[in-house]
Structure formats: C-alpha cells, structure tokens
Amino acid sequence: MVTFEIKIRVRYNETDRMGYLHHGVYPVYLEIARTEMLRSLGTSYRQLEDSGILLPVYSLNIDFKLPAFYDDELTVTCEMKMLPVVKLIIGYNVYNQNGQSICTANSVNAFVNSQTRKPIRAPESFLKKFEQYFDQD
Amino acid sequence: MVTFEIKIRVRYNETDRMGYLHHGVYPVYLEIARTEMLRSLGTSYRQLEDSGILLPVYSLNIDFKLPAFYDDELTVTCEMKMLPVVKLIIGYNVYNQNGQSICTANSVNAFVNSQTRKPIRAPESFLKKFEQYFDQD
C-alpha cells in the first residue's frame, strides 16, 4: 500500500457566498494530492504526459461531511491499495486543522496513449516505482 | 418525477492541457443544471438562500465516459425521482453535440438552516412546487 499526505490552504476565490470551500474545488485538491503522491514516488505527472501517457479521471465519488473555510489549512491523505497496472485507484480523506475528517473520496484514473487516446497498460518504468509497496506473491 | 435539461457551452479556461474539459468543472455544470431546474419550477436558489435556507452538497458521484472539448455545447439533463423533503437527490446525464452520453452523475443536497447550519425539512412553499410531479398515494 502507498500512503501520502499534503497540506493545501483554501484560497479566497475557492470559497462561495455560503462562506464554504465550494464543493467543485475538492476534485482539484484531490488531483493535487494525487500528482504530489506520484512526485513523491519519483514520477512527475508532467513528464508522464510529455512521454505520451495521459491519466484522465474515469470516476470520482465524494462525500462531504463538514464544510471547510477560507484560509483553512487542510490535510489531504491518499491511499493506493493496488499496483496501478491499468488503473490508478486512490482513496482520499480530507482533514481540517482541528483533525476532523471533512470529506472522503475515491477516484479512478486510467492510462491512455496521448496519440490514440486508447487505454494502455502503465509503462514498466512507472510500475517499477510502485512495486516495492505492494505484496508480490 | 421531475426532468429538466440545459445547454452549457465549454469555456476556454475550463479546458486543460490535455485539451479536455477538466473533470473538476463537471460539479459546476451539474450545479448549474440543478439550480436552473429549480428556477424552471418557480424556485430561485438565490431567494431560497436569502430566505435562510442553504442547500450544501452532501455527496457527488461522477462517471466520466468520453471527454468534452472547448466550445462544445453540452446538454445536461437532470432527473429527480423523489419529492425533496429533507434531501434533494438528482441524477444527471451529460451529452455532447453528437448525442453521445459523456458523463453520468448523481448528487445529494440537504436543506440546512443558514443560521444554525443544522439540517431542516424543506419549507412547505418549496415542496408545494414539486408535489404535482410525484405520486401522492
């Protein structure tokens, strides 16, 4: 299993007239956590794209439990339970600065050839970086 | 059952370097469809909020099937199967201009008192506008 966490501060423009972090911003925070997790494992998502592999989102499920507010410093955790051979499946938890879980989510991304836009298997060089974190029996 | 549809044109800033409508924009499109559905039924969401009732999102599930592109004119359909007594549960389908379904989704919003931020029952005046669309046995 791979786990990762990152802190993200709520921007002013991301709040809405309720005073809440708008729910449409959470997918962006999840994406930041996801790409920073990849970076922490030695994979730049930018380089991945530049090498001809896209990782579009296939599904996203989000449960909002408590609101977040302007200037809150949130912690987004990621958890990847399976080696991302054809799909990158990640679970998320978002915590506010009081340690309360305010949101849980999961996402599925698939590897796609940037020319053909068809699904492909993750490149070996990519998988190599993850293998040590998963049981290989 | 209540159904509704609206057309939304993809803005330039909503695309990303893949050339796709960024997945984080879909919650915004769903929200627009949801509020315009309410407007079509005689309820302005702005007036609802001004009268002291908020409708924060509690959950959001989105499946992305095909990408959308800059300047596409998408059709977002909404379907509400239950009278929104304490929750507003809506199913969505997003179609591109070729009539292909590119995304399905559902959302749950709850009625909240804007002062106490506690869940409440939808106001009678609100429910009155929906009752004709649902079986009342």
Add this chain to the structure above:
Amino acid sequence: MVTFEIKIRVRYNETDRMGYLHHGVYPVYLEIARTEMLRSLGTSYRQLEDSGILLPVYSLNIDFKLPAFYDDELTVTCEMKMLPVVKLIIGYNVYNQNGQSICTANSVNAFVNSQTRKPIRAPESFLKKFEQYFDQD
C-alpha cells in the same frame, strides 16, 4: 468599429465569501464576450486555433466599480475600434441588470503561430470578416 454584447449569469462557484462575484472571474467573462463576438462575425475561435493560430492575451486592465452577485444576469459589451491586423484590442463594459456599469476593461491579444509560438499577422480570411466595419481610407 465593431460592437457586441452578451448576457452572462453569475454562477454560484464564482462568488466568494464576501458574496461578490470574485474579481478573478472577470477575465473569463471578458474572454467569453470576446470569443462570442468573433463567432458573431463568422469566426470560431476553436477553428482559428485548430488552423494553427493562437490568440494569447498580452495585457488586461480592469476597473471594478460595483460588485456583482450570485445569479445576476450581467451584460458584457465589447468594442473593437481598430482592424485586428496584428493585435486584437478590445474595450469592455459590464452592466448589471439595473443597467449600472459595474466594470470597465480592455484587453490586447496577439496572433501567434501555434507551432513556432511567434507573433504573426492575422490571416487574410480572418481580416476579411472585419474589414467592412472599419474605414479603409
């Protein structure tokens, strides 16, 4: 001179905790007005890009006079005083539904070759659509 106007409704996620349309959204509204003005003159900005010409923004000046609010239906007017031979220079005025001018702005875009990313002259086919609106002495 070319003039154009378009109505844009303020989206919920575009408001901030002050309850105002966030100032960072105005460039997006100006861009929508600009591209719809081009469309009204027979030029799709998407087709322009697909044909290898980009129109990045070089400068943007905005004066904010009055706030706009959620669900406001704003009118954005555009005015182009010069034939866009190498630059597209546009003046804007944004009005709220009470007819008050809430914002004035101007933008400069330049024509750029999408391969070389170097400035170019606007294509003749593009200019042809504008010539009738400008004095040609």
Add this chain to the structure above:
Amino acid sequence: MVTFEIKIRVRYNETDRMGYLHHGVYPVYLEIARTEMLRSLGTSYRQLEDSGILLPVYSLNIDFKLPAFYDDELTVTCEMKMLPVVKLIIGYNVYNQNGQSICTANSVNAFVNSQTRKPIRAPESFLKKFEQYFDQD
C-alpha cells in the same frame, strides 16, 4: 517599502488547451501573494474580514510577457511603496523557474466596512504593522 515573495506551483486545472497557465488565473495568484504578504506582516486577511473590514479589488492591470506551464513553480513578488491608509496599492512580478519575468501587474484594493460596504480608513492596528517600513517624516 514592503517587499515579499512566494512560490506557487501551477495546477493542472489551471492550464488550458494551449498548454498555458490560463490568464484568468493570474489574479488568483496575485491575491495569494497579497494575502500571504499581509500574513507575513502579522495580519491575517481572514481575521481582517472577520473583524468587519473587506478589501475588494478596485483595479487590476496585468501584462503577460511569457507563458507559464503545468507544474511550473512560479515566484510571485509583491512590492508596496505607500502606507496603505485608504488603499492597498501593490506591484507584482511573476518569475518562472528559469528566473524570467513572465508577468508584471499592479492592483488597488480599498478598505470597506463589511456592514455598510462604504470605503473606510485602514484600522490603526493594521497600519501599525506597516509603519516601520515607510518613511515617516
């Protein structure tokens, strides 16, 4: 004079189909730099708002010189040349990781009473934090 700088990484959703950081995101980056500059001087913008003072933007001028790209780590510098008695006037410079200036800008914010929404003088406690940086002859 007060100067400040902050690093901001370009998010995926902030890019557009040209592959550029969308020009509409720069006002957001400037705002982040502005509020972090205030924080560095001991003033939380959130607390300022909570105490009844808003700081809406009155004008914004931006010159875009070079594009920024996904995952770039930009440096935004701020420079405040005058004590912000009734207005906060700030000059900005945005640099890419190669040290190139890609954007210059300036903004004017005004102090406004959040109840009356009328312009006011900055509170003394706020000004106190800035006075040491300015000549007081």
